[in-house]
Amino acid sequence: MSDLQVRKIVAGxxxxxxxxxxxxxxxxxxxxxxxxxxxxxxxxxxxxIAGLNRPIEGAIVIDGKVLSGPRxxxxxxxxxxxxxxxxxxxxxxxxxxxxxxFGLPRAQRRARKALExxxxxxxxxxxxxxxxxxxxxxxxxxxxxxxxxxxxxxxxLDEPFSALDxxxxxxxxxxxxxxxxxxxxxxxxxTHDQDEALSMADQVAVxxxxxxxxxxxxAEIYAKPVSRWLAQFVGGAxxxxxxxxxxxxxxxxxxxxxxxxDGHVVRPGDIVDLVLRPEQLSVCAMGxxxxxxxxxxVRDVAYFGHDAVVTxxxxxxxxxxxxxxxxxxxxxxxxxxxxxxxxxxxxxxRE
Amino acid sequence: MQTARFTAAGDLEATxxxxxxxxxxxxxxxxxxxxxxxxxxxxxxxxxxxxxxAQADGSDIIDALWNAxxxxxxxxxxxxxxxxxxxCLVLGVATAWLLVRTDLPGRRAWLVTSSLALAVPSYVxxxxxxxxxxxxxxxxxxxxxxxCNLPLVTLPTIAALRLANSASEDVARTLGRTRWRAxxxxxxxxxxxxxxxxxxxxxxxxxxxxxxxALMRYQAFTWAIQVAYESLFDRTLAAVMSVVLAMxxxxxxxxxRRLRGGQARLGSTVAARSAPTLVTLGRWRWLAHGGLGxxxxxxxGVPLGALARYxxxxxxxxxxxxxxxxxxxxxxxxxxxxxxxxxxxxLALPIGILAARxxxxxxxxxxxxxxxxxxxxxxxVGLSLxxxxxxxxxxxxxxxxxxxxxxxxxxxxxxxGAVRTSIVQVEPGLEDVARTMGLSPARxxxxxxxxxAWPGIGxxxxxxxxTAMKELxxxxxxxxxGTETLATSLWRLTSGTAYAAAAPYALALIVVAAVPALLxxxxxxxxxxxxxxxx
Numbered sequence: 001m002s003d004l005q006v007r008k009i010v011a012g013x014x015x016x017x018x019x020x021x022x023x024x025x026x027x028x029x030x031x032x033x034x035x036x037x038x039x040x041x042x043x044x045x046x047x048x049i050a051g052l053n054r055p056i057e058g059a060i061v062i063d064g065k066v067l068s069g070p071r072x073x074x075x076x077x078x079x080x081x082x083x084x085x086x087x088x089x090x091x092x093x094x095x096x097x098x099x100x101x102f103g104l105p106r107a108q109r110r111a112r113k114a115l116e117x118x119x120x121x122x123x124x125x126x127x128x129x130x131x132x133x134x135x136x137x138x139x140x141x142x143x144x145x146x147x148x149x150x151x152x153x154x155x156x157l158d159e160p161f162s163a164l165d166x167x168x169x170x171x172x173x174x175x176x177x178x179x180x181x182x183x184x185x186x187x188x189x190x191t192h193d194q195d196e197a198l199s200m201a202d203q204v205a206v207x208x209x210x211x212x213x214x215x216x217x218x219a220e221i222y223a224k225p226v227s228r229w230l231a232q233f234v235g236g237a238x239x240x241x242x243x244x245x246x247x248x249x250x251x252x253x254x255x256x257x258x259x260x261x262d263g264h265v266v267r268p269g270d271i272v273d274l275v276l277r278p279e280q281l282s283v284c285a286m287g288x289x290x291x292x293x294x295x296x297x298v299r300d301v302a303y304f305g306h307d308a309v310v311t312x313x314x315x316x317x318x319x320x321x322x323x324x325x326x327x328x329x330x331x332x333x334x335x336x337x338x339x340x341x342x343x344x345x346x347x348x349x350r351e
Numbered sequence: 352m353q354t355a356r357f358t359a360a361g362d363l364e365a366t367x368x369x370x371x372x373x374x375x376x377x378x379x380x381x382x383x384x385x386x387x388x389x390x391x392x393x394x395x396x397x398x399x400x401x402x403x404x405a406q407a408d409g410s411d412i413i414d415a416l417w418n419a420x421x422x423x424x425x426x427x428x429x430x431x432x433x434x435x436x437x438x439c440l441v442l443g444v445a446t447a448w449l450l451v452r453t454d455l456p457g458r459r460a461w462l463v464t465s466s467l468a469l470a471v472p473s474y475v476x477x478x479x480x481x482x483x484x485x486x487x488x489x490x491x492x493x494x495x496x497x498x499c500n501l502p503l504v505t506l507p508t509i510a511a512l513r514l515a516n517s518a519s520e521d522v523a524r525t526l527g528r529t530r531w532r533a534x535x536x537x538x539x540x541x542x543x544x545x546x547x548x549x550x551x552x553x554x555x556x557x558x559x560x561x562x563x564x565a566l567m568r569y570q571a572f573t574w575a576i577q578v579a580y581e582s583l584f585d586r587t588l589a590a591v592m593s594v595v596l597a598m599x600x601x602x603x604x605x606x607x608r609r610l611r612g613g614q615a616r617l618g619s620t621v622a623a624r625s626a627p628t629l630v631t632l633g634r635w636r637w638l639a640h641g642g643l644g645x646x647x648x649x650x651x652g653v654p655l656g657a658l659a660r661y662x663x664x665x666x667x668x669x670x671x672x673x674x675x676x677x678x679x680x681x682x683x684x685x686x687x688x689x690x691x692x693x694x695x696x697x698l699a700l701p702i703g704i705l706a707a708r709x710x711x712x713x714x715x716x717x718x719x720x721x722x723x724x725x726x727x728x729x730x731x732v733g734l735s736l737x738x739x740x741x742x743x744x745x746x747x748x749x750x751x752x753x754x755x756x757x758x759x760x761x762x763x764x765x766x767x768g769a770v771r772t773s774i775v776q777v778e779p780g781l782e783d784v785a786r787t788m789g790l791s792p793a794r795x796x797x798x799x800x801x802x803x804a805w806p807g808i809g810x811x812x813x814x815x816x817x818t819a820m821k822e823l824x825x826x827x828x829x830x831x832x833g834t835e836t837l838a839t840s841l842w843r844l845t846s847g848t849a850y851a852a853a854a855p856y857a858l859a860l861i862v863v864a865a866v867p868a869l870l871x872x873x874x875x876x877x878x879x880x881x882x883x884x885x886x
Contacts, residue, residue, distance in 0.1 A: 052521055052525075052628070075524075076521075077525070077527045081525055082525055083521060086518065089521070089522050091523075092540075102522075103525075103526030
């Protein structure tokens with residue numbers, strides 16, 4: 001068992017800490033994504049966990065053993081924590097097999113163990129290649145095998161896929177997730193890409209400006225964000241002003257059933273922000289009998305095959321509104337449509 | 352109407368074609384022939400030296416080789432080369448690491464101070480040390496040469512460290528290496544080619560250095576060659592020793608070229624790169640400041656201190672050189688250096704153009720021949736040309752032309768480098784466009800290529816002239832009787848312990864040397880230029 005606990009970490013430079021009190025726990029064998037915009041301190045957090053940076057306050061604990069804390073600092077080479085950096089950082093002077101075997105005792109460096117790991121990441125045909133001869137995705141798989149070779153308690157992945165192009169990214173992501181599951185390794189992934197965080201992680205920790213915004217499962221983060229900022233940061237969000245009326249918001253879309261976000265308090269009659277996801281909106285052709293709705297004008301259609309994003313002008317709404325609908329219908333530009341709401345929205349109190 | 356158009360089209364088709372066919376191969380032939388001639392001229396000193404030794408009596412050569420002194424000289428020179436190289440490697444890599452990978456305050460200022468040593472010619476530094484201290488012999492030569500050559504290792508190592516991937520060191524830490532082991536196993540292999548290439552240049556410099564070992568009275572090869580020629584009149588011994596020294600220089604240059612190729616092959620394995628996290632020095636930074644400060648004090652403080660002391664002293668005694676002497680020496684220095692730069696440019700143009708535009712075996716061979724100037728110590732080139740002019744062209748003996756030719760050969764690599772890089776920067780597409788507009792290759796050269804490349808070539812020639820101004824050993828052997836340069840006057844006065852008289856010359860030489868040093872250090876530290884151009 002290797003639970004990783006991050007306790008009230010404050011780190012960075014004495015005068016201006018980059019991290020200002022971060023706390024969360026990564027259960028054994030699971031993957032936690034640390035999600036945040038660039039400059040939010042995610043990478044510093046990773047370096048603190050690895051022991052490459054010493055926190056000013058707080059503790060890093062694995063299985064009850066304190067690795068960083070007041071008067072305790074276990075050197076990175078004694079932590080049993082693996083690292084996969086952003087650019088893979090393979091040793092350019094060593095071949096693939098030697099890279100994987102780097103952390104093993106000298107006798108085992110070119111032995112079966114390293115080859116098995118290469119096999120696990122699907123790179124066994126490339127054992128004698130030099131890093132310069134590999135593609136971006138291949139380098140990341142070798143870097144992962146190298147990090148797993150020493151059977152670490154925790155593996156840290158620092159924006160591991162940001163250097164790959166979009167098509168390759170989805171594929172390598174899936175492969176990495178599978179390898180980590182098979183090895184049953186506790187992992188922390190740092191990313192600014194919400195798709196990556198939601199699709200790969202068992203748990204997502206959102207960090208902004210050095211503070212923890214929310215921790216939860218990907219579904220919780222997406223469906224029940226604790227702030228308007230977070231709602232807009234993870235996935236597209238339509239924000240509409242409205243009046244709170246006990247379980248519903250009255251606004252440009254009429255009366256929309258809504259829940260109040262966690263920790264927000266409002267009285268009936270207060271102005272609130274109603275947040276709706278694009279897939280919560282329904283769009284019907286006029287006269288199709290789609291139930292209640294507001295008349296809007298189609299401005300733009302982006303068709304993806306499986307679905308489409310329809311951009312409409314809503315009366316009483318300054319900005320165009322996007323709705324994600326199934327791709328089985330055709331929309332004409334400048335035609336009138338009926339826009340409705342399919343499920344309860346989320347309401348946030350105004351600060 | 353129609354017929355007229357036909358004629359026009361026919362004219363267009365007919366006129367440029369035959370001209371091109373005639374001119375292009377002709378021009379290329381001239382270019383190739385002149386490159387071959389330039390390469391042969393660059394090889395004259397080495398070839399003639401070998402011829403001279405081959406003509407000598409076999410028993411004389413064996414006598415010379417078995418002379419006990421040669422073994423001692425060999426041990427002395429090799430020992431000095433090894434000691435200085437090792438010291439420069441350790442100090443240079445440590446300095447580069449401090450300046451790139453730590454949070455040491457004032458790193459930028461320290462970078463400037465630690466490269467300023469290039470502005471002090473080693474024999475000027477030696478003058479500073481013997482004028483103010485009692486350090487002589489091995490330790491004197493070791494100190495002076497280490498301090499003067501340290502930037503040759505520091506600067507390229509800084510460039511390589513900036514390019515090296517720092518994340519691999521982090522990975523090595525998480526895979527069980529201590530900070531020191533992580534540096535050795537992850538970072539050192541990435542910077543090793545650059546550091547070693549710098550060390551080879553240091554070794555080359557020490558091997559060919561004449562002024563500082565002579566002033567320090569250290570029995571190295573170069574000094575012994577000069578003594579054998581000037582005092583013992585043993586020309587065979589001097590020639591044999593010169594050949595041995597030349598072979599060592601060629602071996603070092605060959606090794607350095609190989610290493611540079613290896614560095615390019617290692618390449619980079621990263622796509623995105625994050626800025627390295629700097630090592631926090633904490634209290635250690637005072638030690639770092641102290642170390643860098645000590646190096647600066649020894650390499651700059653001592654020579655400049657000596658200068659200041661004797662310049663101030665001079666006003667009281669006023670027995671020293673007159674201003675007119677200094678001015679005469681300065682003007683002859685400038686004249687000789689300009690002639691040398693002109694010769695270097697003339698030799699470099701065909702070789703550089705060929706290397707930049709027509710990659711072929713011939714281009715490779717002629718370019719390699721130009722590197723002889725880097726491998727041959729000044730004393731060897733000087734001595735060989737003395738023999739050459741005495742036996743083959745007596746009217747040229749001790750003429751300005753022979754000395755200018757020596758400069759041309761010695762600084763040919765610099766000039767070829769300037770010509771080649773300046774021309775490579777001219778987009779070949781521009782030349783193609785000019786050709787389609789009806790210009791002949793020769794006109795393309797004068798109106799497009801040369802027009803764009805000349806500032807770079809001009810700057811290169813200026814650097815050659817400035818470097819030639821501080822040349823000492825070849826100038827000592829080849830200068831016309833009665834002509835003195837700044838370097839020879841400094842040498843003569845310092846050898847005669849007339850330190851006060853020597854001081855103004857030392858100051859003038861530092862000014863001359865500072866220009867190329869300061870111009871080049873920034874680009875060498877940025878990895879844009881190779882440190883050999885600062886030699």
